[in-house]
Amino acid sequence: MSAPLDRRCSLEDCERKHHALDLCRLHWRRLRDHGSTATPPTHKNPMDLFFSYVRGNGETGCWEWTGSKVRGYGSWGNRGATYRAHRWAWANVAGLPLPDADLDHICENPSCVRPGHMQPASRSTNLRLRYMRAAYEPPAGTVMRGPVKHRSLFESVYGMQYGLPTVWQAPEALRTAPTIQADMASKPARILTASL
Numbered sequence: 253m254s255a256p257l258d259r260r261c262s263l264e265d266c267e268r269k270h271h272a273l274d275l276c277r278l279h280w281r282r283l284r285d286h287g288s289t290a291t292p293p294t295h296k297n298p299m300d301l302f303f304s305y306v307r308g309n310g311e312t313g314c315w316e317w318t319g320s321k322v323r324g325y326g327s328w329g330n331r332g333a334t335y336r337a338h339r340w341a342w343a344n345v346a347g348l349p350l351p352d353a354d355l356d357h358i359c360e361n362p363s364c365v366r367p368g369h370m371q372p373a374s375r376s377t378n379l380r381l382r383y384m385r386a387a388y389e390p391p392a393g394t395v396m397r398g399p400v401k402h403r404s405l406f407e408s409v410y411g412m413q414y415g416l417p418t419v420w421q422a423p424e425a426l427r428t429a430p431t432i433q434a435d436m437a438s439k440p441a442r443i444l445t446a447s448l
Contacts, residue, residue: 305317305318305328306318314361315366316365337365353372355372
């Protein structure tokens with residue numbers, strides 16, 4: 253017995269042509285992708301949508317991007333345009349003007365979108381700092397982490413609102429551990445300026 257050619261979606265109020273599992277293509281995709289044929293929830297606020305892709309790392313203090321990535325850096329689409337996630341966070345989370353230069357990740361984590369872990373730097377300075385940090389060997393027992401300051405009040409507010417690590421939520425061990433900046437500052441100046 254052959255199936256009728258004019259089969260329709262089995263859901264009420266849907267007159268679309270049958271695709272699979274007695275559903276039209278739209279409802280079948282919703283069931284496949286979201287587990288339900290109901291309309292998936294939409295995020296009207298771009299900040300809520302952005303932070304749905306961010307996971308806090310309590311050990312390093314980084315806000316790690318879990319969405320799509322290009323060469324390790326987060327890629328973020330909003331309202332038809334595509335941005336690097338860390339640059340979007342710099343402009344919209346911290347509310348700082350976007351520099352024409354690169355944003356250097358002080359924490360050396362390209363998927364980090366926390367504005368407090370970034371600083372504007374020229375391309376050559378950014379690359380030089382990356383190689384200096386890669387060559388640096390910390391003393392035994394040193395915990396490597398990004399800085400624990402906020403670029404703006406907005407960063408701390410959003411961090412608390414979305415349950416991400418903030419200055420005030422950092423574990424005591426991280427607050428008292430030596431940082432790479434403090435340890436490098438204690439080295440003789442000739443070592444720091446030799447590669448500049």
